Amino acid sequence: FALSFIEDALIDDAAGRSRLREVVDEAMRAQPEHWAPYYRGDETAQRLARQFSYSDRIRYYWLQPAVAAAVERLFGNLARQPVPETLVAQWLPDVYAACRTGGLAHEPRAWVRHRIR
Numbered sequence: 001f002a003l004s005f006i007e008d009a010l011i012d013d014a015a016g017r018s019r020l021r022e023v024v025d026e027a028m029r030a031q032p033e034h035w036a037p038y039y040r041g042d043e044t045a046q047r048l049a050r051q052f053s054y055s056d057r058i059r060y061y062w063l064q065p066a067v068a069a070a071v072e073r074l075f076g077n078l079a080r081q082p083v084p085e086t087l088v089a090q091w092l093p094d095v096y097a098a099c100r101t102g103g104l105a106h107e108p109r110a111w112v113r114h115r116i117r
Contacts, residue, residue, distance in 0.1 A: 001051065002091035003108055007077050009087055018074035020067075025050055027061045034060040078108045 004020040011017045028035055028050050035057035039049040050057070061067050083106070089096040095111045098104035104114055 003074055003078065003111070005091050006083060006087045007074055010081065010083065011077055016077065018070045018077060020070045020074050021051060023066055023070040024058060024061060027064050027067050028058070031061075075108055082106070083108065 001021050004018065007017055007020075025047065035050055038055055038057060039046045039053065041049070049055075062071070085096065085099070088099065088106075088111075092111060092115070095104065095114055098114060099106050104110055
């Protein structure tokens, strides 16, 4: 969710943000079969697990229409203005290092591909 935290810092108008973290969580709560058997604890523990668990249950939700639309809105918002290097360094230090050495374009989609490899 690093890009969504960057978006929050860049976009003052909350209504214009993608709300990616919230949209994903709404999708996961609406269809809990992919995560509920794996995440224990109270509501707070489950919410944190849905967003930050090592087991990556979120992978089952990326193609849902609402989630995919939020992802596209996120990329659109980040494309409208340059992302300051300081935000990249804060949330994606390895991406920042790769951009500084010229090995990676200063472009959010390239950052995602870099992190997936």
